[in-house]
Structure formats: structure tokens, C-alpha cells
Amino acid sequence: MTGDMDGQTRRVYWVLLFAPLVLLAALYLFPLSRVLWLSVTVPSPGFGNFEQLVSSSAIQRVLWTTLRICVLTTALALLIGYAVAYAALHLRGWRGEALLFFVLLSFWLSVLIRAFAWLTLLQSRGIVNTWLMGAGLIDQPLTLIRNEFGVVLGMVHYMIPYAALPLYANMKGIDPRLVPAARGLGAGPVHAFLKVYLPMSTPGLISAGILTFIFSLGFYVTPALLGGGRTIMISEYIAVQINDTLNWGVGSMLATTLLLSIFAILAAMSLFVDLRRVFGVR
Amino acid sequence: MDETRIQTFQDDCLELLRQKTEGRTVGRRAFLSTLAVLGVSPALFRLTPARAQARELVVVNFGGDAVTAMTKAWADPYNKTATLKAVIDGAGPNSAKMKAMVESGKVTWDVVDRNLIAALELGRQNLLEKIDYGIVDKSKIRPEHAGEWGVGSYIYANVLAYQTDAFGGRQPKTWADFYNLKDFPGKRTMRKHIDGQLETALLADGVAPDKLYPLDVKRALDKIRSIKKDVIFWATGAESQQLFRDREVTMGSVFNTRALVARRESNGKVDFHYNQASAWIGAWLTPKGNPAGKDAFKFMASAQDPAGQVELFKLLGNGPVNPAASALVPADLRALDPGSPENYAMQVPADPEWYATNSAAVLTQYLEAIS
Numbered sequence: 001m002t003g004d005m006d007g008q009t010r011r012v013y014w015v016l017l018f019a020p021l022v023l024l025a026a027l028y029l030f031p032l033s034r035v036l037w038l039s040v041t042v043p044s045p046g047f048g049n050f051e052q053l054v055s056s057s058a059i060q061r062v063l064w065t066t067l068r069i070c071v072l073t074t075a076l077a078l079l080i081g082y083a084v085a086y087a088a089l090h091l092r093g094w095r096g097e098a099l100l101f102f103v104l105l106s107f108w109l110s111v112l113i114r115a116f117a118w119l120t121l122l123q124s125r126g127i128v129n130t131w132l133m134g135a136g137l138i139d140q141p142l143t144l145i146r147n148e149f150g151v152v153l154g155m156v157h158y159m160i161p162y163a164a165l166p167l168y169a170n171m172k173g174i175d176p177r178l179v180p181a182a183r184g185l186g187a188g189p190v191h192a193f194l195k196v197y198l199p200m201s202t203p204g205l206i207s208a209g210i211l212t213f214i215f216s217l218g219f220y221v222t223p224a225l226l227g228g229g230r231t232i233m234i235s236e237y238i239a240v241q242i243n244d245t246l247n248w249g250v251g252s253m254l255a256t257t258l259l260l261s262i263f264a265i266l267a268a269m270s271l272f273v274d275l276r277r278v279f280g281v282r
Numbered sequence: 283m284d285e286t287r288i289q290t291f292q293d294d295c296l297e298l299l300r301q302k303t304e305g306r307t308v309g310r311r312a313f314l315s316t317l318a319v320l321g322v323s324p325a326l327f328r329l330t331p332a333r334a335q336a337r338e339l340v341v342v343n344f345g346g347d348a349v350t351a352m353t354k355a356w357a358d359p360y361n362k363t364a365t366l367k368a369v370i371d372g373a374g375p376n377s378a379k380m381k382a383m384v385e386s387g388k389v390t391w392d393v394v395d396r397n398l399i400a401a402l403e404l405g406r407q408n409l410l411e412k413i414d415y416g417i418v419d420k421s422k423i424r425p426e427h428a429g430e431w432g433v434g435s436y437i438y439a440n441v442l443a444y445q446t447d448a449f450g451g452r453q454p455k456t457w458a459d460f461y462n463l464k465d466f467p468g469k470r471t472m473r474k475h476i477d478g479q480l481e482t483a484l485l486a487d488g489v490a491p492d493k494l495y496p497l498d499v500k501r502a503l504d505k506i507r508s509i510k511k512d513v514i515f516w517a518t519g520a521e522s523q524q525l526f527r528d529r530e531v532t533m534g535s536v537f538n539t540r541a542l543v544a545r546r547e548s549n550g551k552v553d554f555h556y557n558q559a560s561a562w563i564g565a566w567l568t569p570k571g572n573p574a575g576k577d578a579f580k581f582m583a584s585a586q587d588p589a590g591q592v593e594l595f596k597l598l599g600n601g602p603v604n605p606a607a608s609a610l611v612p613a614d615l616r617a618l619d620p621g622s623p624e625n626y627a628m629q630v631p632a633d634p635e636w637y638a639t640n641s642a643a644v645l646t647q648y649l650e651a652i653s
Contacts, residue, residue: 056646057650058646058647058649058650061650061653062649062650062653065653123528123530124528124529124530125528125529125530146514146530224517228513228514228515229474229513229514229515229516229517229652230510230513230515230652230653231653232649232652232653237649240645240646240649242378243376243377243378244376244377244378244475244642244645245641245642245643245645245646246377246378246381246403246642247642248378
């Protein structure tokens with residue numbers, strides 16, 4: 001009797017497992033692979049599209065812009081996210097929770113609304129410049145937006161929750177008595193942080209870093225709105241190739257490149273850390 | 283509306299229209315007749331994509347939700363006389379969608395609102411039906427607007443707009459002034475797309491209008507690069523207008539329709555002219571193997587009616603493509619009509635041939651140059 005139940009339960013599990021897998025394969029993996037297939041078949045079979053990675057200066061420029069902005073965004077988001085997570089964990093009473101609440105609040109705001117908010121604040125007749133000029137601190141409005149500075153600002157703002165939350169989860173698992181113990185053994189505050197706390201939060205930094213960097217690679221709206229039209233990242237370039245120039249081969253080649261780069265990053269990271277732990281599978 | 287994808291002129295028209303009706307400055311009937319000229323003709327708006335299963339004429343433009351409430355009432359007159367009922371699909375007929383549709387063999391669209399360049403680009407890829415000039419009346423348009431795969435529907439332009447009080451009483455007259463940051467200081471805005479933009483650089487450099495095409499791309503891009511740190515590139519018409527409203531820029535290379543609205547809302551503090559402007563022709567296209575067959579051309583013929591074209595101009599600034607309609611434009615508005623004989627003569631018509639051949643490659647170079 002019990003054995004029958006087990007067999008039935010197992011069948012139910014298999015169905016529950018396969019139904020979403022089949023659905024995913026049919027509605028996601030199949031169309032995706034068809035699009036990616038274009039990269040080696042259109043306009044003619046072969047790797048002609050991929051040659052453009054080395055031969056096209058336009059593509060190299062876009063890739064370089066994307067890489068530069070993503071690295072900068074990831075670094076800044078980690079730095080700020082680390083401080084926020086640390087503060088949220090160590091502030092007494094309601095302050096830590098309030099801090100976390102505000103991080104989550106911005107997490108829930110649409111990327112469009114945030115971009116327009118930055119525009120309103122930072123344009124040359126925006127609130128910040130008006131105030132600074134009114135206070136006599138500057139004569140000419142500062143160019144805070146519609147350049148690469150604006151793009152990085154907007155992206156870092158978007159990415160801080162993605163950096164802070166994994167770090168917070170990681171730091172929660174660090175025994176709070178270890179740093180005082182190190183201090184008790186004679187380490188200075190900086191030394192204790194660098195030798196004890198930082199190494200223990202490294203897994204958090206790595207998972208937050210991967211998450212932030214991969215997300216940054218696909219940014220589209222923020223650079224388009226805050227970059228003054230002069231900051232063109234890979235997603236926007238792909239969209240132009242698909243929708244406008246109808247170079248579907250080049251567009252899907254770049255999409256393939258983006259996807260493979262992400263897998264490559266994950267593979268490289270897996271050499272150094274246990275990815276299953278980083279992403280909380282174990 | 284999607285904020286970042288490259289916006290077409292037609293996208294922008296409907297957005298303008300939407301803003302106006304929400305502000306209730308346009309009468310309902312006027313709105314309906316405008317939609318007709320834009321291609322949102324007689325129709326029932328349907329939530330599901332219009333499918334030409336049975337016997338309907340599917341007219342596709344960039345309508346979106348602006349069309350929703352109105353199409354039903356407007357459908358009646360056309361559907362009374364037409365054998366095929368028309369329905370509207372506001373899906374936004376960009377080239378990618380049309381290509382996918384025709385290549386998959388499941389064509390559901392009959393008439394599409396684009397321009398003469400798209401007509402050549404798509405027509406040469408064997409994606410379009412040829413216009414039947416037995417039904418569409420060639421005599422109602424200028425000869426150059428009767429393309430093999432597309433027929434002119436209205437005129438729009440890329441013009442020089444400026445803040446009138448920004449240069450101590452001087453006014454920029456030419457594109458040379460646009461590129462002259464010393465005598466005309468301040469930021470500029472240009473479109474993040476090549477349409478009409480390279481022309482500004484070459485005209486500023488002294489290239490004669492009749493020698494403009496084929497465009498000297500390298501020379502144009504060098505010129506644009508020389509001022510690009512002072513240029514904000516706009517992706518949507520709304521963005522270009524907002525830049526003037528916020529006084530972020532002193533001059534812009536923008537759609538005449540947006541310049542017109544900026545001029546009106548600023549009480550003339552923003553102005554524009556058609557001197558050296560780039561004239562563009564909106565056009566009707568029919569995807570290859572369209573389900574309704576020849577009825578698509580009957581619809582195009584009906585949109586040639588001068589009264590509707592004048593109404594469209596009054597509301598949006600798209601000039602009548604039918605020269606007979608220009609004469610019906612009220613005297614006080616004639617100076618603003620891109621299709622009036624005086625203004626049309628001042629402009630340099632964009633060469634569909636050049637764009638159809640070079641657009642894709644040069645757009646990529648342009649994006650590289652400005653980034």
C-alpha cells in the first residue's frame with residue numbers, strides 16, 4: 001500500500017517537474033535557439049557575423065562602452081551596497097529596518113520613473129542646479145546628466161538593491177563576535193575588518209558582483225534616457241539592428257555573444273567559488 | 283509608448299494627437315477625420331490583433347490607445363460604401379514586423395502607414411505589392427511621390443527650430459548657423475537617427491542643395507562629430523520638444539510637427555523655418571500577398587481627398603501631399619505648411635533612392651560617430 005502511494009507520488013513529482021520544463025522548452029528555449037541560429041545563417045551560412053566582432057569599429061565601440069560602464073557600475077554599486085548592507089545590519093533598533101525599507105522602496109520603482117526623476121533633479125534648470133546657483137556656489141549649471149556620468153549614476157542607483165540584498169543575507173550569517181574577538185586579540189579596527197570581516201563577506205561580494213554585472217550588461221532604458229543619446233550600449237545596438245537596419249544576423253550575433261559572455265563569466269567564477277552556494281542553492 | 287526604440291514619425295504624430303485630445307483642444311470630429319488621413323480609418327477597434335480571416339481590410343499604423351474610442355464612429359461612412367469592412371490594427375508596422383509577416387507567409391495587413399524610403403527598402407526585398415495606379419490617382423500628387431511600391435500620403439520635414447531670445451536678437455537662418463557655436467552659443471539637439479541629419483552638416487558646409495545626394499557621409503559625420511559634445515540626441519519627438527521647453531537647448535534639428543507645437547505652446551519664443559529643411563514623404567504601403575487584394579488601393583485613393591489632408595495639417599502639421607489641398611489651407615496658416623508651394627520649394631527633398639540603398643550601413647556609422 002505504502003509502496004503504491006510512493007510510486008504515485010513519484011509520478012506526480014515527475015509530472016510537476018516535466019510540465020514546466022516542456023513549457024519552457026517550447027515557449028522559451030525553442031524560439032530563443034531559433035533567434036540565435038540566425039547569427040550563423042543570415043545573411044549567409046558561416047561565421048561572417050562573428051567576424052564583425054573584430055572588424056567593425058562600431059561594434060567594438062559599443063562593446064567597449066558597455067564593458068566600461070558595467071565594470072564601473074558594478075564597482076560603485078558593490079561599494080555603496082556593502083556600506084548599506086553593513087549599516088542596515090549594525091544600526092540599532094528601527095534605523096536598520098528603515099534603511100532596508102528605503103532600499104526596497106527604490107527596488108520597486110520602475111526604471112523609467114527613476115530615470116525621469118534623475119532628469120528632473122539634475123538637468124541644467126533642474127532642482128539641484130537651480131539650488132546650487134541660487135546659493136551662489138556655481139555660476140554655470142553643472143552638466144550632471146545626458147552624459148556618461150548620468151548613465152553610471154542612474155545605473156548605480158538601480159543596482160544598489162541588487163548589490164545590497166545578497167550582501168545583507170551574507171553578512172547576516174557572519175558571527176558578530178568575530179570582529180570584537182580580533183580586536184580583543186590586539187588588531188586595530190581597520191586590520192580586524194580587512195583580515196576578518198572582509199574575507200568572510202567575500203562570497204556575498206562575489207554573488208552580488210555577478211548579479212550586478214550581468215544585469216548591467218542588458219541595460220537599455222537608463223543609458224538611452226540619461227546618456228543624451230551619446231551612450232549606446234549593446235542592448236540598444238541590438239534593437240537597432242533588429243528593428244531598424246534589419247541586420248538580423250548581426251543583431252542575433254550580438255545577442256549570442258552577450259549570452260555566451262554571461263555563461264563564460266559564470267564558468268570562470270565557478271573556478272573560484274561554489275556557484276551553488278553563491279546563489280543559495282545550498 | 284515605448285520610450286527607447288527608434289520612434290518613427292508616425293509614432294510621434296499619434297502621440298501629439300493623443301496629448302491634444304487629452305487636453306481637449308481638438309474636437310472629436312476633427313480628431314476622427316485626422317485619424318482617417320493618418321490611416322486609422324474606418325474601423326472597429328479590436329483588443330485582439332486584427333486578423334484578416336474573412337472579409338476585412340486591415341489598415342495598420344502606429345495608433346495604439348489613442349485610437350481606441352474613436353474608430354467605431356468613424357468606421358460608418360467608409361464601411362457604408364466599401365465592400366470590405368475595414369478594421370484598425372495599431373500594432374506599429376515597423377520593417378521588422380513586416381518582413382517577419384511576409385516571410386512567414388501569414389500576411390494579415392492590407393495598408394501600412396510608412397514613408398517612401400521604407401517603400402523602396404521593403405519593395406526591393408520583394409515584401410510589398412506594387413501600387414495600382416489604376417485605382418490610386420497619380421494626378422493628385424507630385425510625380426516624385428508616386429512610387430512603385432508606395433504612394434505619398436502627407437509631407438513632413440526636418441527643420442531648424444530655435445529659441446528666439448537666445449542670441450541677442452539674432453536669428454539662425456541656415457544650418458551653417460546651427461553648427462556655429464561661437465556666434466550662436468548653447469546646446470543643440472539632433473535626431474538619434476540619420477533621417478535628415480547628415481543633410482544639415484553638408485548644407486552647413488556649403489554643399490549645394492542639388493549636389494547633396496549622394497551624401498558625402500564621411501564629411502557629414504566629421505562635421506557632426508565636431509559639435510557632438512554640445513549636442514543632445516533625441517529619440518522621440520516628445521523628447522525634442524521637452525528639451526526646448528526646459529531650455530536645455532537653444533537650437534534643434536527636429537520634426538516640423540514638434541517645432542509647430544513648441545512654437546504654439548511657447549507663444550512664439552520657440553520658432554522655426556523651412557529654409558534648407560529636409561522634406562519627407564509619408565506613404566501608404568501594401569505587404570506582399572495582402573488578404574484584401576485590390577481594396578487596399580481603394581482605401582489609399584480615399585485618403586487622397588483634399589479636405590481630410592487639410593484637416594490633418596491644421597491639427598498636426600503634416601502637410602498635404604495633394605497640391606490641390608495646399609490651396610485650401612487657411613491664409614494665416616500657409617506659412618507653416620510644409621507642403622505649400624513656397625515652403626516646398628525652399629526645402630531639399632530627401633532622396634528615397636539614396637536612403638533605401640544606404641540607410642542601414644550609414645545608421646550604424648552615425649551611431650558610432652555620435653557615441
